[in-house]
Amino acid sequence: GPKVLQIPSHQIIDMGQMVTLNCDPVSNHLYFYWYKQILGQQMEFLVNFYNGKVMEKSKLFKDQFSVERPDGSYFTLKIQPTALEDSAVYFCASSLGTGQLYFGEGSKLTVL
Amino acid sequence: GEQVEQLPSSLIVQEGASVLINCSYTDSASVYFPWYKQEPGKRLQFIIDIRSNMERKQTQRLTLLFDKKTKHLSLHITATQPGDSAIYFCSASKANSAGNKLTFGIGTRVLVRP
Numbered sequence: 001g002p003k004v005l006q007i008p009s010h011q012i013i014d015m016g017q018m019v020t021l022n023c024d025p026v027s028n029h030l031y032f033y034w035y036k037q038i039l040g041q042q043m044e045f046l047v048n049f050y051n052g053k054v055m056e057k058s059k060l061f062k063d064q065f066s067v068e069r070p071d072g073s074y075f076t077l078k079i080q081p082t083a084l085e086d087s088a089v090y091f092c093a094s095s096l097g098t099g100q101l102y103f104g105e106g107s108k109l110t111v112l
Numbered sequence: 113g114e115q116v117e118q119l120p121s122s123l124i125v126q127e128g129a130s131v132l133i134n135c136s137y138t139d140s141a142s143v144y145f146p147w148y149k150q151e152p153g154k155r156l157q158f159i160i161d162i163r164s165n166m167e168r169k170q171t172q173r174l175t176l177l178f179d180k181k182t183k184h185l186s187l188h189i190t191a192t193q194p195g196d197s198a199i200y201f202c203s204a205s206k207a208n209s210a211g212n213k214l215t216f217g218i219g220t221r222v223l224v225r226p
Contacts, residue, residue, distance in 0.1 A: 003155075004155070031211035031212065033211070033213075035214075035216075041218070042216050042217065042218045042219075043156075043201070043216045044216070045213050045214065048211045048212075048213055050211055055211055091155075091156070095211065097211075097212075098144070098205075098207040098208070098211065098212045099144075099161075099212065100146060100161065101158070101212060101214065102158070103148075103155045103156040103157075104155060105153075105154065106155070
């Protein structure tokens with residue numbers, strides 16, 4: 001079936017550095033999402049994005065977070081600066097509309 | 113905001129047995145309930161969904177029941193196989209024009225012994 005690709009699969013950085021997580025969504029999809037999962041906890045919604053704009057974001061989507069999809073390329077999540085509590089697996093997803101979401105395999109971020 | 117609870121948190125069954133996973137939600141505005149399966153180290157994979165105007169949906173070995181009054185869902189998996197071993201997630205969404213923001217349960221870890 002359709003696949004969402006995430007790059008990198010794993011990144012280790014020092015606290016305070018910037019990180020960009022990349023997502024290649026399903027080609028004809030219109031809605032894009034980021035979710036965060038800390039080990040052993042629920043997967044939690046961060047943000048969704050449609051038509052070049054953030055539609056909705058949760059309280060986990062701190063001011064240090066930003067998303068964009070320049071010119072239909074990767075849908076990116078940027079964290080600047082990173083904090084220890086940002087260590088988690090970040091899942092990208094996309095959907096055509098209000099139906100099924102397709103998820104990537106996740107990007108594991110470790111902040112030291 | 114919406115909260116989704118799942119029970120049990122884990123279970124072990126013998127191959128061929130059935131599995132029942134219960135899920136409850138709190139927000140009566142939720143209208144769409146997809147379920148996902150995640151095998152170790154792999155992506156979440158959609159398995160079945162139901163909308164709030166339905167009571168039951170069945171695909172192959174999966175049956176999903178929905179009770180709007182009690183805000184409760186249950187997923188029944190029959191004739192389990194070792195390949196069914198995974199974490200199963202219930203989720204809920206208001207599925208409005210902003211897309212499909214899912215609230216997930218914490219998952220039910222299912223282990224099917226051969």
